[in-house]
Amino acid sequence: MRWSNQAWTNIAPLYDHIIAMPFIQELKAGTLPLKKFQFYMQQDARYLEHFGRVLAYIGSKSTENDQAIQFFDFGKNALIVEKALHETYFKQFKVVDAHEDSAIQPICHHYIHFLKSTAAFEPIEVAVAAVLPCFWIYKEVGDYIVAKAQPNNPYQAWIDTYSGEDFAEGVKKAIAFADKMAENSTEDIRIQMWQAFEKASQLEYQFWDAAYHTIRWKE
């Protein structure tokens, strides 16, 4: 069995919880209150600027040039998505871009720093496993929402960002890199990779949960 098959099997119950979350169900139905989506957009913009840098950092630590090019590209894309948030979606969804409103809140903060510390202190295989749920879970959730989309969903344009062919290709490549690295690694590293994959998947859940419940630092 490929490393990635086992990784997904490990998080399958968690993925079912993600699909059932009110944030995802209401996003799909188009009934998600705008305030919750605005909080999510603000946090996601902050997440993306750091995530892009983590991907570039993984690129710089890659011994294979093909892998380096690919991760630089992933990193660049994350920042392009961040730019699109500001230039298009922030305006469309009337997201306030004032400094005090865009402070990084606890879950986003933890996710960013989990990825940064994993990339800095753990073997590169583990860092690749840690960034993989970001690609893979969005692909699965995106496909799920698009398949069940309601007409006139106010969030449709944003939903479509994660359902294109180019995005699907990128996800396949990211999974293939993780599998190749796992194959050339030790059982101990493979276990650490599964653990990092699971932790990041939990953080994907928490990220949507935090947006739904507007979880902020205590004043």
Ligand SMILES: Cc1ncc(C[n+]2csc(CCO)c2C)c(N)n1
């Ligand atoms: C919390 C959070 N997790 C994952 C994504 C999805 N995502 C962001 S950038 C990128 C690919 C970069 O090339 C993907 C798949 C998100 N937006 N926010």
